[in-house]
Amino acid sequence: MKKCIACGMPMEDISDFAANDPGKDYCVHCSRPDGEMQSFEEKKENLTRFIVRTQGFDENAARKIAEDMMRKLPAWKEYFD
């Protein structure tokens, strides 16, 4: 099963892919309204806000977790080298 290069989410249904395009390597949650992939900073902030909202973590702890998640993903490799 293909996984999103920007967040790691498995993508199986067409609606999981950005712009409903199975040729894309990133998911609907990692794309902007125009279908382009979010930038590193956008993704980091979105992930941080998501962790705070759904798990209630302190913002700094959430940001660190967001960075650690992104560190393992192919889309953001160059930002951690």
Place this chain on the structure above:
Amino acid sequence: MKISSRQIQKQNTRKKIIDTAYRVFSEKGFSVPSSVIAAEAGVSHGSIFAHFPTMNDLLNSLLSDFGDKIGTSLHVLAKKCDSVENLLKEHLKVLEEYEAFYSRFISERDRLPDEAKNAFAMIQSTAAFHFSSVIEHEIEKGTVKKLPTHILFNTWLGLVHYYLMNKDFFSDSNVSVIKRYGPELISAYLKLIKNESEVY
């Protein structure tokens, strides 16, 4: 590219070490020395260090595999859920599959290295992702009380984790706590969070 038999053997040994560590950590906790894992896996002590220079490397590889497996299971099962009740059932089904290791992991998490602690947060983030999309939909419909998503999620997790972390009080050693108490936990939690007219 053709893989040589030496490379295949190397991959098999690595897998054997990870699988054995998973079982030994589940049974005895994360402070087990590498010599015990080597003996249980039937490999030399040096072989472990050839694959994993430190115990942290072994632990991080194992947790990365575990996080991928549990994350994919959660994703596949939770995606089809249209109600919070079904989602909780699927969540428990996944936890039951990995119960022994997961219980050790949550019990010893604060004594593990940072990368291992973060693996825990990543697993919970996958669960929280599915939980939030289902529960926020139910809040919108008025079937679940209007409480912050993180309070609803942490209350559920806190309840389940309490039973897992105190398994010796709740269940005989061979009986799954999730199997035994899961239906009661789901029913009680739903009664707590559902708007009264929706409780059944």
